[in-house]
Amino acid sequence: MTDATLTDATLVELTGTELTLATAADTEALGVRIGAQLSAGDVVLLAGPLGAGKTVLARGIGRGLGVAGAVTSPTFVIAREHPPAPDGRGVAMVHVDAYRLGGRAELDDLDLDTDLASAAVVVEWGEGLADVLAQRYLLVRLRRRDDDSRVALLSWESAPE
Template sequence: MTADQPEIIAVTSPDEMAALGAALGKFVKSGDALCLVGPLGAGKTTFTRGLADGLEVSDAVTSPTFVIARRHRGPTVDLLHCDAYRIGSADEFVDLDLDTDGAVTVVEWGQSVMAEISDSWLEVVIQRSSENDEGARQLTFSGHGDRWTGDEITSVNRALRQAVS
């Protein structure tokens, strides 16, 4: 594998997807932003549910597709869970005037809005990896901005690989 090819993490079930989210939840800090990319039903909300567990958020995490954003209180940091699926433009997202302070912000379908809320974000791409296996998914993690350097991404990959091994 060359340095410019992202490392792939494979999961086989929703439980494993949630375990990856939980492992990342132990890694992220207040002010961090995550962009979840993947087709309908890829597992973005399932991943976020795991992340909430990792952050020890006790609320039930459900899809915020219609409310766009929902804040869940956590013991040390909140989870701000957003879904940009119904957002027409980055300006519309800015108009929500979301308060990202003291939270880890997760944006499903966030690819065109992340720059409006943060200088740095971690992009998580989820792909269905097999037509014959309903539960198979592949994830890749890449960083944008200073927070997510190559070393940091290497550490994320190592921690997440361990979570599903």
Template sequence: MVKVGWAAEDTRALGRRLAAVLRAGDLVVLTGSLGAGKTTFTQGLGEGLGVRGPVTSPTFVIARVHPSLRGGPALVHVDAYRLGGVEELEDLDLEASVAESVTVAEWGEGLVEQLAEDRLVVRLERSEDPAEEARLVRLSGHGDRWESAAMRVALHRVLGSPGGPDLARC
């Protein structure tokens, strides 16, 4: 877990740092309340991956593809909030692009796990203390890729706390 400053730029910067460890085939599931910073975080991922933008909320189009400007993987940005279930997710045919892209799904928990055996869940929460201008970010890796010792070290570096908390418990 890491506290990120309230400013949108802090959340975007965390996304840029995470982009450095992402590769084609990665599935990132974003959870958090409305206004917690999911799209802002994804904007940072897009900047870090060097994709064509701007990265905006795909709420009304449900999924948006941002091709790489550097020859890396595209960013597939999904907003699963309005999806009625797995059947509607299947209609998007994300399986066709998940292996070649970095797929980020806002509101995707409980729906998108079928897309990849390995996934990273990023929970963004606003601090409950109104005097504390911070967001809490928790990373939870699932599958061999994210649970490996090397990836755990890489994620600690992303969070800026090499001696920080045990990510398995975050």
């Protein structure tokens, strides 16, 4: 995947295709492309094993949104809000690591649905847990290959009923 491919692709065009990400920079570039197309109220769930690139992708999403502050793993704080930077797009990002959450009740305690009014919400380890936050969400499944490249598969999903 080249930067030009990512720059020109819409989320719809990226959906349903396995994207090979040779480097961490490619993973971050995909995140930038995703973030550039998100709006307040959008939910992105990042799925994949440890080391698959979820936080790198989230960092790129933050860059694409134009948020303030370094986007790092919120593993120990569970959730971190990144306000829009003065030169950003005006959309905040709430970055959540759901790995340590014990279930939906703990997710509800974070009041993420309130944040959706002004922010895009990106949830690592959110598949099967945070999919109730929005009627429709972007699921990004990441996996790491033996050669240390990553593969991403994007799909638009509907909340369970």
